[in-house]
Amino acid sequence: MSFNIPIVTIPESSYNPSSYNTIKTKSQLIIYLTKLTHGSSIFLILFYLIGYFAIKPLLEITITRRLELLETTRLNLRDCYIKLISKVNYIPIIKINKNGKIISDEIIQTDDNNKNNKYKDDENNNDEIYLKLKRLSNLLSTNIRSYDAGEFLNFKSIKYSIKDFQNKSDLIYFNEDELFTVESNSKIDDKNIQGIKKKNISIETKNEIRSIKGLFMSGQA
Secondary structure (H helix, E strand, O other), X not given: OOOOXXXXXXXXXXXXXXXXXXXXXXXXXXXXXXXXXXHHHHHHHHHHHHHHHHHHHHHHHHHHHHHHHHXXXXXXXXXXXXXXXXXXXXXXXXXXXXXXXXXXOOOOOOOOHHHHOOOOOOOOOHHHHHHHHHHHHHHHHXXXXXXXXXXXXXXXXXXXXXXXXXXXXXXXXXXXXXXXXXXXXXXXXXXXXXXXXXXXXXXXXXXHHHHHHHHHHHOOO
């Protein structure tokens, strides 16, 4: 009886499966991005807290002081303007006569007084309004072309049909005298002969209103 014994043998204790597990390492880029994200988030939180508790109150104080300064300046200018208009009636144009030539600065000179008195006699400025309307009318008449209704197709036939309908409605289908007229029963003679009599509601209403008005004016109502 023969046994096949291998020349090279490996003992069972020399094999350790745990030693063959690969070590999982994180990428250096992911680690860097994670640290950068954590650092930036902490920086943003600190910046928000500093801005909310320190910068915001300072800005509010600055804006409030600016508003107070502007309001004070406005009130002072208003008071100064009121004092000036109560004391000064006309401000002349400042001119300098230099070598026979009159020189004036456009920054310090006022408008021509004749322009202000141009429409002095016309309190409502009707002449100025008329000129503006005339210019507007000329502009519209130049740039806008009017359309003739006769240029449209079938206009004459439609116009004739409308006129025919209007004439029929006025002369045949509608009678204005019978609009407010109703039939009523009234006695014609002492024999209680019933007859038909037409009465106009509009005339009766008008008479009733007049009678009520007369009662109020006479003090009976």
